Amino acid sequence: MNKKTIFLDFEEGLGKNYREWTREAVQDFINLFPEYKDNFEVKNGNVGYHDIETLDAIVAQNKEIYNQRGQSFDEAEFWDQFKVTEPGKCHASLSKQVALASKDGVLDIQKLKKLQADSVGNTYNRTSPVIIGVSKQPAAGNIRGISSEIGVNISAGTCERLGLSREVLKAYFKDIVIHELGHTFGAANENQRNTVENLGSHCKDPNCLMYEYSYTGDSFNRRHRQKKESPFCSDCMESMRYHMEHDLKFERKGQEAVEVENTPEPLPEKADKDRKFKKDLRTVFKTAAEKEGSKYKENIQKQNYFAEITHKDGSVDRIQASSASRISLSAQDKDGKEKMPDMERFKNLAEYAHNQGKKISFGNIKTPEFKARLMIACMEHRPPVEMKNAPEINDDFLNSLEPKTRQKLQQQGKENNLPLMAVKGKER
Numbered sequence: 001m002n003k004k005t006i007f008l009d010f011e012e013g014l015g016k017n018y019r020e021w022t023r024e025a026v027q028d029f030i031n032l033f034p035e036y037k038d039n040f041e042v043k044n045g046n047v048g049y050h051d052i053e054t055l056d057a058i059v060a061q062n063k064e065i066y067n068q069r070g071q072s073f074d075e076a077e078f079w080d081q082f083k084v085t086e087p088g089k090c091h092a093s094l095s096k097q098v099a100l101a102s103k104d105g106v107l108d109i110q111k112l113k114k115l116q117a118d119s120v121g122n123t124y125n126r127t128s129p130v131i132i133g134v135s136k137q138p139a140a141g142n143i144r145g146i147s148s149e150i151g152v153n154i155s156a157g158t159c160e161r162l163g164l165s166r167e168v169l170k171a172y173f174k175d176i177v178i179h180e181l182g183h184t185f186g187a188a189n190e191n192q193r194n195t196v197e198n199l200g201s202h203c204k205d206p207n208c209l210m211y212e213y214s215y216t217g218d219s220f221n222r223r224h225r226q227k228k229e230s231p232f233c234s235d236c237m238e239s240m241r242y243h244m245e246h247d248l249k250f251e252r253k254g255q256e257a258v259e260v261e262n263t264p265e266p267l268p269e270k271a272d273k274d275r276k277f278k279k280d281l282r283t284v285f286k287t288a289a290e291k292e293g294s295k296y297k298e299n300i301q302k303q304n305y306f307a308e309i310t311h312k313d314g315s316v317d318r319i320q321a322s323s324a325s326r327i328s329l330s331a332q333d334k335d336g337k338e339k340m341p342d343m344e345r346f347k348n349l350a351e352y353a354h355n356q357g358k359k360i361s362f363g364n365i366k367t368p369e370f371k372a373r374l375m376i377a378c379m380e381h382r383p384p385v386e387m388k389n390a391p392e393i394n395d396d397f398l399n400s401l402e403p404k405t406r407q408k409l410q411q412q413g414k415e416n417n418l419p420l421m422a423v424k425g426k427e428r
Contacts, residue, residue, distance in 0.1 A: 004039055004248060005129040009046045012095040014136045018156045021170050022134050025177035032230055033241065035357070039250040046092050047120060047129055055082070055090070058121040065122050073118075081115050092119040098135045107137040109146050112153050124149045126248045130184055132177070136160075144215060147180040154180065171224060172215075178231060179209050186243030187236040193382070194235050208233035242383040256325050257361035257388050258353045262370045264330040264338060267322040269303045277324035278305040284352045285309065285319055288344065309345075317345050324356060326363070340369055346377035350385045353378075361388040368400040372409050379412040 006026055010019055023042070030040045050058075059075055066073040081100055083093035097119075101111040116131060131151035138157035145154045159173050182188065188195050188203040188210040195201045202212035206219060209231035213219050223231060230237055244250040261267075282298065282305075289296035289309045298307040305321040314334030321327040329349065331341040353360045360378055365371050371391050378385040391397055393413060398406050 003041050004127075004250075006040065006042045007046055007129055007131045008042065008044050009094045009131055009133045011098050011133075011135040011137070014134060014156060017166075017170070018134055018136075018173065021173050022132060022154070022177055025174035026132065026181070028174065029178050029181045032232070032237070033244065035252045036241075036244050036250045039244070039248070046094070047131060050082075050090060051088055052090075055079075058119075061121045061123065062118055077115075078118055081119060092116075094133045094135065097133070098137050102137055105137065107135060107139040107155060107157070109139040109143050109153055109155060113146050113148060113151075116151050116153065117148065120150060130181075132181075145176045145180040147183040149184060152177070152180040152184055172220060175209060175220065175223075175231070176215065179214060182210050182232060182236060182240065185240045186247070187232060187240050189239055189243075192235055192239050194233075203233060203236055205233040205235070208236055210236045238383045245386060246384070252357075256356075257359040258324070258349070258356065259326050259361045259363035260349060260374060261326070261328040261364045262330055262367060263328050263364060264318065264332075266306075267304055267320050267326065267328055269322065277321065280324070280355065281305050281319065281321055281327075281352060282307070284348050284355070288348050292344070315339065317341050319345070325358065327352075340367070340373070343373055343377070346373045347380070349374065350377040350381040353385050354381055354383075359386040359388045362390055368397055369402060369405060372397075372401050372405050376405070376408050376412055 008019075008022055008026065010022070026042055030037055030042075059073075059078060062078065063073045063075075077100060081092055081097045082090040083096060084090045097112055097115045098107060101108045101115060112133070112135070116133065120128070120131075128150065133151065133153045134156055135153070136157050137155065138161055139155035142158055142161075143155060144158050145152065147153070154173075154176055156173065159169060159176070162169070162172070164172060183200065188201050188208075190197075190201050192201075192203075194204045196204055196212060198212045202214075203210035205211060206213075207223060207226065207228075208214070209223065210233070211219060214223070232240070245252065285307055286296045286298075292309075293312070295310040296307065297310070298305075305319070307319050309317040309319070311317075315331065317329070317331045319327065319329055327349065329341050329345055331339050331345070333339045350360065360374065362371060362374065365374075368391070375387065375390055375393075378387050393409065398409065401409065
């Protein structure tokens with residue numbers, strides 16, 4: 001299982017209350033994602049102790065990165081941020097970093113962020129730890145917090161200046177920590193539909209903790225009066241879940257998959273006492289039929305779910321399921337001949353899987369066109385639905401598809417960063 005380590009690093013002399021509130025805030029954030037909880041581990045201190053050879057390698061790495069940016073790397077400043085613990089061993093000291101980034105008792109939190117990035121070599125990958133540094137120094141511009149993929153920096157000193165009561169200050173400070181963690185883990189990113197660019201990408205929902213003015217008194221008070229299960233809106237929650245599952249490759253404990261087939265033959269009856277899945281499927285497909293102006297008919301006498309959606313042109317879509325995790329989709333034209341289901345039915349399958357928190361697994365499907373449409377529906381859904389056992393998208397596969405389907409699959413492949421081989425193909 002991929003573990004994401006969160007290091008809690010505190011400036012020397014920081015009040016005990018801020019240390020405790022930081023730990024609580026981090027745990028509150030993790031608790032919002034019970035399905036991914038086992039992928040997190042929290043440790044006190046910084047990233048770890050380094051030997052001199054490791055730091056020499058980081059210096060060389062930083063020099064190369066800065067050179068590519070057309071900038072010079074301050075090697076003396078780099079070494080000044082480390083604290084020697086024993087001969088040949090040292091670690092990045094937040095207190096030293098704060099001192100280097102401060103002038104006349106005011107912290108330049110942007111520079112602190114830069115020093116933090118320098119200390120780990122300015123590189124990031126999905127296994128990189130997250131460093132949460134909390135300083136007692138007030139920050140220039142009354143900045144409360146700043147974040148990146150590498151870490152989060154919070155100025156407790158800025159919060160202290162607000163003159164809040166201890167109870168309100170605790171809630172306010174924890175909100176800042178959780179807000180910055182939201183940025184680090186993909187909330188309100190530029191690809192999310194309801195965001196605005198203002199000192200970074202922020203959410204447009206005024207009731208969401210990722211709102212651009214979430215730290216103002218009115219916004220803070222409104223959120224805490226609502227007492228919602230999550231301080232984030234559903235879009236920001238989904239963006240973070242997507243980032244955790246697809247980018248960080250977190251494993252969802254006990255996650256199941258919906259296995260999709262395309263057989264018109266009846267599925268074997270399954271003796272399953274829990275028939276809730278029939279209601280869940282009915283909600284998706286009956287609603288879709290009503291929106292289309294089509295006729296929905298379900299055989300409620302069957303133990304399995306079995307429904308037909310009849311269109312005005314006489315064609316019929318058939319949906320059957322023997323459980324919440326085994327579904328078959330097929331269709332026939334007005335003359336009763338088998339045909340490819342319309343794209344809308346595949347979108348319904350993706351919606352159902354998303355509602356269930358499941359992946360879509362490609363089961364007994366023999367038709368490339370069916371597989372391609374199912375893949376498109378999974379990738380077009382927001383957030384995209386994860387796929388299992390999906391086909392390899394090579395030239396042979398692409399050129400077996402209808403032109404419109406091939407074009408859509410190529411477009412979605414590019415937008416979803418699939419390998420290059422998955423987005424090319426000979427044009428007819």
